[in-house]
Amino acid sequence: MESSARREEGPLLTPRQIFERLDRYVMGQEEAKRAVAIAAHNHLKRTQARRQRRGSLIKKSNILLIGPTGSGKTHLARNLAEILSVPFTTVDATEYTEAGYYGKDVEVMVSELLFKAHHSVEETQRGIIFIDEVDKIARRSQGARNGAGSRDIGGEGVQQALLKLLEGREVFVPMNVTQAWNKSDFVQIDTRDILFICAGTFSDLHAYGEGGARPLGFGAEEASRRGRQRITLRQLVDFGMLAEFLGRLPVMVQLQALGEAELLRVLTEPPDSLLREFRELLAYDEIELEFTQEALRAVARFSGERGLGARGLRSILEHVMADVMFEAPERRRRLLRVDEDFVSARLLGLDSAQIHT
């Protein structure tokens, strides 16, 4: 990548700079953003030392992100990749199997990174691999509380297979993931400096008070933050994660369910927010879209109350705006003001099961 030469000369992004850039796109989750910013900064330091052929004592600290659905785990990782301009790939843990079973071998994760790095081994070795859904590769225990369903094989074996990648060994990976393996060339990659960020919901472990109830409404974030429970290593082991696996993910960060106030910010604040997107769509039809604050709150509340998080906002808004979008090209009315009544009328009787998240 041509940009790497330029990058090497400039000073490294500081944790604060990384945090501030993340902050524009990721609402709330201060603790997670800070932890990720520090880990990412250290990652840059370590890989720079390596490029300059200096020895370094800095150990990599792979990250485990735990948080409910729609809290921004994937969103955080995606934005981090944009900021760092290092090769980055997102993989789904459930697609992998231990060697010999039907499915991908874990080395393929590194191939995918290699592909993102335009086949530069050097670049690949300083990249980041985001492994989503690691809770789905929990060991299936007698309790079977991990939601792995009918999975009989895999889980534990995949964790075992991942150990060697996480701790940094040389692996041979196919140069081209799309080809049949026996036909492709293999290349040796040192995973020592590849940063791994794992994520999962571990849904059973989120106890926001008894019965899963958690405070809602404005100011609820503070309340739930104070009252929240720390998930312990012990709980993760009981859930079915191998101690050796967790041991290779020294930075463990919990993301919180977004409260109404944060969901409201998600709707409006990010440069690529949903509201901006809808405005742009309607601007094509010369319609100026305006939402009252109460209308936005109603949307945020609907998602928050049903535990849909930021993930639910899009489909809720799509639903609210469906008629408008259908008629927009014919309407060409200058100003469209959406108020709370408009939203409530359309959300009335909408079942959360109808909301695709």
Ligand SMILES: Nc1ncnc2c1ncn2[C@@H]1O[C@H](COP(=O)(O)OP(=O)(O)OP(=O)(O)O)[C@@H](O)[C@H]1O
């Ligand atoms: N904290 C946040 N700030 C801004 N937008 C967010 C935030 N969290 C989620 N979003 C938005 O919601 C969408 C879904 O979030 P994301 O995919 O990151 O959830 P997740 O935590 O990975 O959930 P899952 O466990 O279901 O994969 C994102 O694409 C993003 O647009």
Ligand SMILES: [Mg+2]
């Ligand atoms: Mg996700």
